[in-house]
Amino acid sequence: MRFIRLIFIALLALILVGVALANREMVTLSLFPAGFGQFLGGTWSLAVPLFVVIFGAFALGMLAGLLWEWMREANYRREARLRHDEVARLESEMGHLRERHAAPRDDVLAILDEPSNRRPAAARVPSHAGTTPAQLPAAR
Known part of the structure; x- marks a missing residue:
C-alpha cells in the first residue's frame, strides 16, 4: 500500500511539474475591472506566471469546498x-x-444468607430424622 501511495505522489508531482513548465508565460491579474482601480489610486494588478494562477485557483477551490462541507456538517x-x-x-x-x-x-x-440463629423459628428449616439440612457454600 505504501508503494502504491509513493507511485501516486510521484505521478502527481510529475504532472504538476509538467503543467508548470507548459504554462510559464506571465499573465496580469487585476483585482478590479479596467479603469476602476484608477479611482482608488495605484495599480491593483500583479504579473505572475500562469501556472501560479492555475495552482492558486485550484487551492482556493479546495479551500472553499472544505469550508462549505465543514459548515454543512x-x-x-x-x-x-x-x-x-x-x-x-x-x-x-x-x-x-x-x-x-x-x-x-x-x-x-x-x-438464605442470614445466619440460622437470627432467623425466626418459623423460617428455620426443619431437620428430618436422620438427614441434615443442605448447607450453602460459604461466601467468598
Missing part, C-alpha cells in the same frame, strides 16, 4: 457531541448505581 457534529455527552452522563450514572448496589439482593437470597 456542523449540525451532525453538534448532534454527535450531544449524544457523546449523554452517553458519558449515563455511563457515569450507571457506575454510581453499580457502586451503590454492589451486591444486589432479593428477599430469598437475603433469607
Whole structure:
C-alpha cells in the first residue's frame, strides 16, 4: 500500500511539474475591472506566471469546498457531541448505581444468607430424622 501511495505522489508531482513548465508565460491579474482601480489610486494588478494562477485557483477551490462541507456538517457534529455527552452522563450514572448496589439482593437470597440463629423459628428449616439440612457454600 505504501508503494502504491509513493507511485501516486510521484505521478502527481510529475504532472504538476509538467503543467508548470507548459504554462510559464506571465499573465496580469487585476483585482478590479479596467479603469476602476484608477479611482482608488495605484495599480491593483500583479504579473505572475500562469501556472501560479492555475495552482492558486485550484487551492482556493479546495479551500472553499472544505469550508462549505465543514459548515454543512456542523449540525451532525453538534448532534454527535450531544449524544457523546449523554452517553458519558449515563455511563457515569450507571457506575454510581453499580457502586451503590454492589451486591444486589432479593428477599430469598437475603433469607438464605442470614445466619440460622437470627432467623425466626418459623423460617428455620426443619431437620428430618436422620438427614441434615443442605448447607450453602460459604461466601467468598
